[in-house]
Amino acid sequence: QKEVEQNSGPLSVPEGAIASLNCTYSDRGSQSFFWYRQYSGKSPELIMFIYSNGDKEDGRFTAQLNKASQYVSLLIRDSQPSDSATYLCARDSGGGADGLTFGKGTHLIIQP
Amino acid sequence: DAGVIQSPRHEVTEMGQEVTLRCKPISGHDYLFWYRQTMMRGLELLIYFNNNVPIDDSGMPEDRFSAKMPNASFSTLKIQPSEPRDSAVYFCASSRTSGYNEQFFGPGTRLTVL
Numbered sequence: 053q054k055e056v057e058q059n060s061g062p063l064s065v066p067e068g069a070i071a072s073l074n075c076t077y078s079d080r081g082s083q084s085f086f087w088y089r090q091y092s093g094k095s096p097e098l099i100m101f102i103y104s105n106g107d108k109e110d111g112r113f114t115a116q117l118n119k120a121s122q123y124v125s126l127l128i129r130d131s132q133p134s135d136s137a138t139y140l141c142a143r144d145s146g147g148g149a150d151g152l153t154f155g156k157g158t159h160l161i162i163q164p
Numbered sequence: 165d166a167g168v169i170q171s172p173r174h175e176v177t178e179m180g181q182e183v184t185l186r187c188k189p190i191s192g193h194d195y196l197f198w199y200r201q202t203m204m205r206g207l208e209l210l211i212y213f214n215n216n217v218p219i220d221d222s223g224m225p226e227d228r229f230s231a232k233m234p235n236a237s238f239s240t241l242k243i244q245p246s247e248p249r250d251s252a253v254y255f256c257a258s259s260r261t262s263g264y265n266e267q268f269f270g271p272g273t274r275l276t277v278l
Contacts (some may be wrong), residue, residue, distance in 0.1 A: 084264055086265075086267075095271050095272050096255070096269045097269070098266055098267070101265075140207065149195050149214070149259055150212065150265070151197055151199075151212050151223070152265075153209070154206055155206070156206040157206065
């Protein structure tokens with residue numbers, strides 16, 4: 053199966069600290085990876101995507117991709133209570149624009 | 165700019181009834197996706213279209229489900245007859261060919277089948 057695996061959490065992080073969210077995938081053909089944030093009762097909101105090995109930074113967020121290890125991560129610096137949400141990791145199939153395969157998400161709690 | 169629009173936002177129906185969910189993608193986006201989210205199975209792809217043509221419907225659970233996209237600004241997902249196990253949140257998302265497959269989601273339709 054072409055699965056995406058995430059620890060469901062909850063992951064509890066103190067305000068101001070770095071939150072580290074991890075994701076592994078089984079399909080080596082995957083090319084692009086996406087991180088979505090989903091607040092309770094709301095729709096997924098795209099935070100970042102990454103397709104090259106290494107790091108990609110956008111404000112307080114850094115996505116990391118290691119294709120050899122089939123591992124994707126999202127770091128959130130200076131965590132804020134408003135970052136408390138479920139974070140979904142997703143991958144595409146490597147065939148261009150197509151449907152995404154999602155993990156079940158990690159529930160993140162930022163403690164004030 | 166308007167995002168993806170879905171209607172209705174909530175739908176409560178009885179088993180056996182027909183349900184139609186509607187979606188308007190972001191203007192200029194040529195890909196449209198239908199997903200379903202449940203606690204047990206998470207977020208799953210049902211079907212997607214490119215330029216109004218269905219490309220992959222392998223995620224459609226059974227023949228009771230059908231989807232159409234008659235034009236670039238409108239798509240429907242129909243369930244007939246509906247069953248309690250169809251209860252879920254149904255999301256529509258859209259993206260454009262020139263991007264990196266970044267998909268933007270609508271607010272979803274929460275379907276409850278009694």
